[in-house]
Amino acid sequence: MIDLSASFAGLSLKNPVLTASGTFGYGREAAELYDLSLLGGVMVKGVSREPWSGNAPARVARAPGGMLNAIGLQNPGLTHFLEVDLPFLRRYEMAVVVNVVGHDVEGFVDVVRGVTGAPGVAAIELNISCPNVKDGLLFSQDPQSARRLVEAARQATDLPLIVKVSPNVTDPVELGLACREGGADALSAINTLVGIAIDPARRAPVLGNRTGGLSGPAVKPVGLRIVYDLAAQVGLPVVGMGGIETGRDALEYILAGARAIAVGTAVFRDPYAPPRIVRELEAELERYGFDSAAQAWAAANPQAREAVS
């Protein structure tokens, strides 16, 4: 038996497979297909203080080896989440990670405070890396403002605090270090890469918001690189994501230094991808001679190896 459990940053997961924020709603649709307790956890769609409408359509477009989206963080807001979505998710034995968004520090902190103390929340993920809303990348583009945001969130909660860093920056490690200084317990990476699709018939961008976020297998090498660098150079546990489609991809992320991974775009192609990846990861670990996911994580990354021992 392979031990799939993962413990880090105050989180205890039965397996390291989460679902990525914004690709799984609040779990209700996938729950029609399989038991969510099969998962390590769910990172829910970004939650803001007030309800948000999101961007004008078109919101999705195809891209080679993936897709572009410009959803713009449409979500029903904090109260709806606490009253309707969280109680639903709590029925399952897995970790609920609340992805938090806001237009400013106050907006973020109010949601952080609002979910802190709500029973059933395992951790908070601060989304400072959404390219699809005005100011969505504001906190990523300047490490000092990221640090201040994380500090403010830190003061508002004692839940594990994960910060989702952007790949659209010159130096993700600098950003990660700033988040660490601000009091983050862990990092997650990557969010989508800014891209555009052009419609020759309309001689204009395909998406309503002009640009969108690139995700799917196409971004996997970039995600792996950023996770590799963050894991080796920041000294915080990392939740890895970006183009994970198979157990082999998940293992690659773990070997790059991720403590846990999240499955995003792959659930659009295969709604059963998350539980499938749990099974496949187990088989891949076995195939490459590992007894546990934690052992694989410790195997590849010198810094990680030190930290685990």
Place this chain on the structure above:
Amino acid sequence: MIDLSASFAGLSLKNPVLTASGTFGYGREAAELYDLSLLGGVMVKGVSREPWSGNAPARVARAPGGMLNAIGLQNPGLTHFLEVDLPFLRRYEMAVVVNVVGHDVEGFVDVVRGVTGAPGVAAIELNISCPNVKDGLLFSQDPQSARRLVEAARQATDLPLIVKVSPNVTDPVELGLACREGGADALSAINTLVGIAIDPARRAPVLGNRTGGLSGPAVKPVGLRIVYDLAAQVGLPVVGMGGIETGRDALEYILAGARAIAVGTAVFRDPYAPPRIVRELEAELERYGFDSAAQAWAAANPQAREAVS
């Protein structure tokens, strides 16, 4: 008849299809397959003052929808280029663009000076965006040092000066503006995205240089976005590249604001890709109701439209 010619920044191309630096050597191999005069031009492999050995293997790896490379700018150096490669390329009716690399400002400037005045050089492309050599991204990561490098190169040549900007930065437009201030005549984009591939069997990165540059269709939406932003916000002509495989891709780049385009990784999958793309671009322009490539370029981009009229 569709008019494919492109004139900008002192360059006159019979058609807007170039080959991207580092994916075409110095033209000798492709010339065994077809007449290079079919092309708008060739952007040659990066040329440094002294010969460079490049990185230790493995240097290439597969990636979803593309590849990773860590060649590290292996090249025979300026003298060899001038004595052997340039004379060969001059035999063809097309524009030779010399991609220039260096470890420091002097290294760049010596090559710029060295090729200036050599008969048959149509333009210079300063490669300040190679992620595969130490310090390769130095000049991209700080707009002010990019500006100073471009200034120094500007003083050393009156050839059209194209600067190849990096996608691995927070704000490519800021970088582009700095290059413009420094005296660049045009920009080219994108170079490769930094990525990594992990080999589970060896529990280590696949490439000898650890990280590599991601190219191919996977990066097309990122390339299009950066070209779109540069064309609209910098006010310099842009040579677009990144994942161009078909005439339709070329048209998308032109509609995003590129005056010319370059074909890179696609020539590995299909050695005949560049002349094929010339033909396909002509057909696509016709299909979408354009009389010329220049008209398509002017159609999509408001800023471009002003500039052309």
Place this chain on the structure above:
Amino acid sequence: MRQWELVVAESLRPAEGYVELRCEAPEAIETAPGQFFMLRAGEGPDTYLPRAFSWYRREDPRRVSFLFRVQGPGTAHLAALRPGDLVPATGPLGRGFPLPGRPVRAALLGGGVGVPPLWGLARALRAQGSEVLALVGARSRAHLVGVEDLRAEGAQVLVATDDGSTGYRGPLTDLLPADVDVLYACGPEGMLRRVQEISLAGGPEAYLALEAPMACGYGVCLGCVVERAEPDPALGEYGKYQRVCREGPVFAAGEVRF
């Protein structure tokens, strides 16, 4: 909604540029008229996302067909499939056409790729005793699909083409008789708007089957939204949009704003 490994049984070419892909399912699948499936449409780089298709002609619960026009890489891939090839599919998805509680006189309007969902609807309406008038539109005679199949289900079919190469020349809605009880429409946005107008201006109740670019097809990506005509104030800003894949693809004429 479930996932299925469909197997191609036959691939037909009913009209220029159209393919009918007849597939076998591993077991019986229950579908309502207006529902759709997400089909995996290739392993290539441009077909990472699955594509949405209404189900078409089904006599046998272990078979399911799709009728589509070849438009881009996804439909090109599906068009090239041969008997025995696999088509992973998720479905049935979405909310289909509501059936009237009693026999009525119904008009079904289908333009272009809007025809497929009408077949199941015609059959269901006939089964509960309704009279079915099907108005089928196409660019020209060569692009016309579904006419014989709809007739076989007992629908009276009228045809319109853009170029007049067969049937009426002009918009389908011109062919609408005054005395119908309910309208069902699927097709280009222009046609749906017109049906919406007719209905909201005191005409018969109408149901519109919408399309939108989709990533997931089952409600998790929020990619396929269309504006709600009357947002629920309790939802705040969130109420502005609704999902075509989940709240739709069929909406009552009064529910959507184009």
Place this chain on the structure above:
Amino acid sequence: MRQWELVVAESLRPAEGYVELRCEAPEAIETAPGQFFMLRAGEGPDTYLPRAFSWYRREDPRRVSFLFRVQGPGTAHLAALRPGDLVPATGPLGRGFPLPGRPVRAALLGGGVGVPPLWGLARALRAQGSEVLALVGARSRAHLVGVEDLRAEGAQVLVATDDGSTGYRGPLTDLLPADVDVLYACGPEGMLRRVQEISLAGGPEAYLALEAPMACGYGVCLGCVVERAEPDPALGEYGKYQRVCREGPVFAAGEVRF
């Protein structure tokens, strides 16, 4: 080097995990032993780059075969091809095995996927009157390929397996007789090193067919390099590496440093 649309004629399974893909070319293709082709190995995201394969058994200049082991997505795709499917190919590529100017006694060493290029070499050597001893290695009996085909060309074949399930148990080089004039080897790096050592330590001249991860296969990417044993000083730093696809894939034992 040219580009060809090969058409699959037959797909054989000569051993566990191996496929021989026999293809038809639109016209005669001339190939030298040791040369290779880049085959387009799928439309999927993991097969953007073509894959390198030595040509195998060819009786007819309008046919070309490839013998390969299924390793990853590219070979899996090729293994799934059916007669009639197209395989875009570029080739022949690279510098093959040099033939001796006179009849000699030659030993050919092929381990695993190193066997395919030896077939053409054996045939060419026999044609110019040489004696051919082929040493063929594999993990075990079930993974052994090429033995019968080499015998059919008049080679004397000796076999070694890692597990001793057939033939000698141990490295192929143990089977080398003392009295050969020239060695040709293709296979795992360990085996090539050993042959290089034997040759450079006063043994017979030797030629090694190398493999390297390739992007283009025709010299433009500089992805496939291996160190030169004796860099040309005129080339400076640039002389450190040479391309397997262009200067190779066959090198004299003294030309490369592993």
